[in-house]
Structure formats: structure tokens, C-alpha cells
Amino acid sequence: xxxxxxxxxTALVEAPRHGYxxxxxxxRISDGRVDLRAGTLYAALDRLRTEGLVDIDRExxxxxxxxxxYRLTASGAQRLAExxxxxxSNADAASVRLRRAGLIVDGGAA
Amino acid sequence: xxxxxxYRWLLACYPRAYRRQYEDEMxxxxxDDAAPGQRxxxxxxxxxxxGGAFRAHARQAGARFSADAWRxxxxxxxxxxxxxxxxxAARVPVLHLAMxxxxxxxxIGEPVVLWPGGPVAVLWLIVAVLAVVGWAxxxxxxxxxxxxxxxxxxxxxxxxxxTVFHLWPAVLAAMVPLAxxxxxxxxxxxxxxxxxxxxxVAATLVSVAAPSVALVTGADNAxxxxxxxxxxxAGVGRIEAILLTAGYLLFALAILSTPxxxxxxxxxxxxxxxxxxxxxxxxxxxxxTFRERSTHDGVLAALTPTQWLVxxxxxxxxxxxxxxxxxxxxxxxxxxx
Numbered sequence: 001x002x003x004x005x006x007x008x009x010t011a012l013v014e015a016p017r018h019g020y021x022x023x024x025x026x027x028r029i030s031d032g033r034v035d036l037r038a039g040t041l042y043a044a045l046d047r048l049r050t051e052g053l054v055d056i057d058r059e060x061x062x063x064x065x066x067x068x069x070y071r072l073t074a075s076g077a078q079r080l081a082e083x084x085x086x087x088x089s090n091a092d093a094a095s096v097r098l099r100r101a102g103l104i105v106d107g108g109a110a
Numbered sequence: 111x112x113x114x115x116x117y118r119w120l121l122a123c124y125p126r127a128y129r130r131q132y133e134d135e136m137x138x139x140x141x142d143d144a145a146p147g148q149r150x151x152x153x154x155x156x157x158x159x160x161g162g163a164f165r166a167h168a169r170q171a172g173a174r175f176s177a178d179a180w181r182x183x184x185x186x187x188x189x190x191x192x193x194x195x196x197x198x199a200a201r202v203p204v205l206h207l208a209m210x211x212x213x214x215x216x217x218i219g220e221p222v223v224l225w226p227g228g229p230v231a232v233l234w235l236i237v238a239v240l241a242v243v244g245w246a247x248x249x250x251x252x253x254x255x256x257x258x259x260x261x262x263x264x265x266x267x268x269x270x271x272x273t274v275f276h277l278w279p280a281v282l283a284a285m286v287p288l289a290x291x292x293x294x295x296x297x298x299x300x301x302x303x304x305x306x307x308x309x310x311v312a313a314t315l316v317s318v319a320a321p322s323v324a325l326v327t328g329a330d331n332a333x334x335x336x337x338x339x340x341x342x343x344a345g346v347g348r349i350e351a352i353l354l355t356a357g358y359l360l361f362a363l364a365i366l367s368t369p370x371x372x373x374x375x376x377x378x379x380x381x382x383x384x385x386x387x388x389x390x391x392x393x394x395x396x397x398x399t400f401r402e403r404s405t406h407d408g409v410l411a412a413l414t415p416t417q418w419l420v421x422x423x424x425x426x427x428x429x430x431x432x433x434x435x436x437x438x439x440x441x442x443x444x445x446x447x
Contacts, residue, residue: 019139038139039158042132043165065138 183375200231208322244297250290317357
């Protein structure tokens with residue numbers, strides 16, 4: 001799973017969010033490292049909707065602009081949990097080997 | 111131009127259906143995300159929007175081409191193409207055998223008549239039979255051998271004579287294995303009506319036997335040969351030309367009598383072959399009018415990079431246009447996409 005996709009799904013875990021809130025939340029989760037643009041966000045949302053991982057929750061009109069909220073589906077939550085487990089397993093394996101090789105001490109570089 | 115107009119202008123690059131779904135919402139997000147006082151779209155947004163538009167078009171095309179109608183058309187095309195390539199490869203070996211049967215010593219007189227033309231003809235016949243019964247994977251494997259031969263032959267012709275006169279069969283042959291690996295809900299035999307399969311068989315037999323019939327009956331003895339640049343008029347007798355024409359018309363009848371959804375796709379799929387034929391026979395000949403090729407003591411000069419580019423891009427472009435027209439025609443009534 002691409003990092004931006006992973007972060008979009010993560011941003012939708014706690015509550016449905018609209019497009020701009022998603023951009024903001026992804027920046028916050030990644031500590032500003034991932035700065036999604038609208039074109040990238042909507043390409044990902046369109047694909048995630050097709051795959052059934054995300055769905056439209058509701059629509060609002062705010063200052064005559066359409067605001068559409070997206071929510072995580074059950075399949076999306078399951079896929080995110082699986083991907084998180086995979087990443088955690090890989091990260092643990094890397095940490096164990098780095099520590100064993102003496103290249104890191106307590107999570108930091110040696 | 112306001113910032114909103116700038117974004118809407120960029121969003122016009124997306125497919126219409128995509129715009130209908132997301133345009134207003136995206137404009138809202140883009141404006142919310144813009145810096146205070148920003149008057150033009152940011153470079154990163156421009157790149158992201160253009161990239162997104164490209165991906166949206168690619169996804170839309172992928173979804174359309176994966177529809178069952180295109181899959182069945184691919185199978186039907188593979189069958190018809192295999193039969194046409196069989197006709198092309200088998201015509202001379204069959205004439206050779208007919209002459210031997212008529213007690214002409216040595217047949218045509220060329221020891222290479224049966225090789226490699228004979229085995230290649232058998233390959234394409236096997237491909238056609240396998241496509242009819244639905245063994246598409248096996249047919250594709252055999253078709254790879256036939257297509258390789260056709261490509262090598264045209265490459266050898268170009269290496270020796272700088273000619274691309276026989277490029278169209280190589281293009282058609284290359285399409286056959288590609289069409290056969292596409293999984294379809296029905297085989298070509300099931301997608302076509304029995305009388306259409308019968309018409310294809312008749313077209314094949316008439317086209318293959320045309321030179322032999324003209325020879326055995328002696329019908330062309332008193333007619334002047336016909337010369338021209340087209341497939342069936344390259345120095346053949348009048349009766350043979352008529353029989354060949356009848357064969358090609360039967361092929362056309364089989365294609366044109368298929369249901370509209372299949373017919374449109376078959377015609378779109380043969381567009382690259384037809385355009386290649388036109389370019390190589392009319393456009394790039396020594397007397398061509400489109401991109402005239404110079405000759406040195408009667409030997410054609412090699413194609414220029416521009417001519418290669420034209421040869422590669424124009425058939426692709428025409429195919430894209432044909433597909434776009436087809437999808438436009440099949441747009442559900444009342445929809446804008």
C-alpha cells in the first residue's frame with residue numbers, strides 16, 4: 001500500500017472528514033512530511049471508493065461550496081489493520097537486526 | 111483569470127464523468143488550501159492535477175477495455191485475423207500442389223514454395239481452430255510462433271530491400287496472440303453465429319483456392335494480368351482477382367453482419383492494420399504522395415526517422431480516435447460522458 005493511501009485511511013479512522021480536513025490530517029499524522037495536493041488526494045479517494053475501502057458519508061454546502069465527507073468502510077478498516085500489522089512486523093524485524101548488529105541503541109542510531 | 115478559473119481550466123483535463131463527480135468539491139478544497147492572496151495555481155497543484163487527470167483517463171480506458179464486449183471482440187478478431195493470415199500463407203503452397211496435381215513438372219518451380227509458407231499456413235490454421243473451440247491460451251502460444259515469423263520476414267525484407275510493403279500482415283499477426291490472451295466470457299466460436307462462421311470458412315476457401323481455381327480451369331489464360339498496389343491485384347489474372355475480391359467481401363460480410371457492439375469493436379481493432387496498409391502502400395511507396403521516398407538506382411532509400419515515427423504513431427492515433435468515437439456513440443442517452 002502506498003504511504004499516502006495508508007495515511008488517508010488512517011486519517012479517516014476516528015471520524016468522517018471532508019477533502020480539506022483530510023489534507024490537513026494527513027500533514028498532522030505525518031508531522032508535515034507528507035504534503036498531499038488535491039489532485040493526488042482525489043485520485044486516491046476515487047480509487048479507494050472503487051475498491052470499497054472508503055465511501056461517501058454525507059454532503060454539505062458551505063459558503064456555496066460543496067463539501068463531501070468520506071468515511072472508512074469495514075473493508076477499509078480491515079485493510080488498514082492488515083497493512084499496519086505488516087508494517088509493524090517489518091519495522092520490528094528491522095529494529096531487532098539493527099540492535100543485534102549494534103547499529104542502534106534503544107531506538108536511536110549508535 | 112481568477113484562481114478558481116485557473117483550477118477549473120486545469121480540471122477540464124479530467125474525464126467528463128470524473129469532473130461531474132468531483133469538480134466542484136475539488137475546486138473548494140483547492141481554494142481552501144490556497145495561500146492568502148494567491149492568484150495563480152501553485153506549480154505542485156498543477157503537476158498533481160495533470161498527473162491525476164492522466165491517471166483518471168488511464169483508469170477509465172482500462173475499465174472500458176476490460177468490458178466483456180471488448181474481450182469478445184478480441185477473440186473474434188483473433189479468429190478472423192488467423193484465417194486471413196492463413197489465406198495469405200497458404201495461397202502459393204496450395205497453387206503449387208494444384209500444379210503438381212495437374213501434372214505440371216515441378217509445380218511452380220520454386221523449391222521454397224512449401225517452406226516456410228506451408229508450415230506457417232498450418233500454424234495459422236491451428237490458431238483459428240483453437241480459437242473457435244475456445245482454447246485461447248493454446249491458440250495464443252501457437253500464434254506467437256506465427257507472429258514471430260511474420261515480424262522476422264518483414265524485418266528481413268526491410269534489411270534487404272528497405273521495403274515495408276508487407277508490414278500490414280506483421281501488424282495483424284502481432285495482434286493475434288495479444289488478442290487471444292485476453293480472457294473472454296465466450297470463445298470466438300460461441301460469439302459468432304453459425305452462419306457467420308460458415309461465411310468465414312467460405313471466405314477462407316475462396317481466397318485460398320483463387321489462384322488454383324484460375325489455373326486449373328484455365329479461366330485466366332485469355333485475360334490480361336491486373337497490376338496495382340492492392341493486396342489482390344498484384345499481377346494476378348482477372349478471374350483470380352474476382353475470386354479474391356469475393357473472398358475478401360465474404361470476410362467483410364462476416365464482420366459487418368455481427369451485432370453492432372461487436373462490429374464496432376472489430377472495425378476499431380482493424381483500424382491500425384488498415385492505416386498501416388494505407389501508409390505502406392500509398393504513403394511510403396517510391397511514388398507515394400504522402401511521404402515520398404527517394405530511390406538510388408531503383409532501390410528504395412531507408413525510411414527516415416520521421417517516417418518511422420509516422421508509421422508508429424499514426425495507426426495508434428487513428429485507433430485511439432476510433433475507440434473514442436465508439437465510446438462516444440455508445441454513451442448512455444442523457445449522460446454527458
